Amino acid sequence: MFEDDSIVSTPKRYVLTEVTNSSSYVSPTANLKLLTNVALHYPTPPPSTAHRKEKSLQILCDKFLDLYPLLGNGTMELQLDCTAARLGVEKRRMYDIINILEAMQCAVHKKKNTYLWHGASRLNSFLKMLKKQGENLRLSEVLRGRAPKPPAPKHKTLGVLAQRFLMLFLVEPPNRLINLEMAVSVLIDTNSKSKSTLSPEQLDRQHKSKVRRLYDIANVLISIGLIEKVYGNSILKKPVFRYIGKMKKTEKPDMMTPSPNTPVSVYQGPQQITPCHVFAGRSKRKLEFTSVANSEKLGVTTPPHTPSHKWDEILLVADMELTRINNGVTV
């Protein structure tokens, strides 16, 4: 269980009396004390040998993809608890990864604890569909404050967020740099009802929480090879992300994924365009996906360039800076 090099063999067994130097009767409470004492005779493994970086979701996802390759042969079944055990992590972490991968249609929830792993076999056609969805949601216009934000998902937010995040790259020009502040402000509708009822502090926490989720998502998308993190920007300290759409773990050079600069029609994947409701199934938690009809029912949110909240102002500055950078980057 513990990777402690100092333990080379089974520890010597001690009789309690050897430890306590007493042969008389001990009460249950004393017994507990005693056992605690005994435990202290053994080296206690550190709570965690691995460092934070080694436990990152990106690395965990890398390891996951070693077990279940994106470009494997056919479909395979995946047991969540076994996978968690093999990777040496808690099951909770597996949900973080599998939910995003499921949102990318790399896996399908079959039954309790069981998923069907498809790898990247459906990814091409799915990305095409995502791009269309993004266009239908008018995400490019949303980015520029000219269209209402898509409604906030009630369920499967991690998966829906991941899809919308990816849509942003797909609807924007190639090499477009996107940061998380922008993404959250665009992807999550926090303007309508909630804005009037929530305090600035609550809005702040809500926003930060969504940014945290996007970090998780970004790490998995990086691991898949769809986006990359770009540093080296002195003004915006925060990292920005760029769509690369290449399977890093690919050996097949023809494994192309849709890119923002290529018309969707160019890609002729083997699969048909997937239905819009990405999370199909009976589960209420799985039904949430923003359809076009839904988004168009929504009222228009805050008009552009009228910052009424701290984040809007930050977004404005960030957007100006990113526009400047993007203009420099885009050929």
Added chain:
DNA sequence: GGTTCCCGCCAAGGT
């Protein structure tokens, strides 16, 4: 001192 994001609590939903 701000950013990044692991960790695990706990509630919603499923069986």
Added chain:
DNA sequence: ACCTTGGCGGGAACC
């Protein structure tokens, strides 16, 4: 009632 799934935010590592 118990179990599974996953939203969520505290707080610590990292920069």
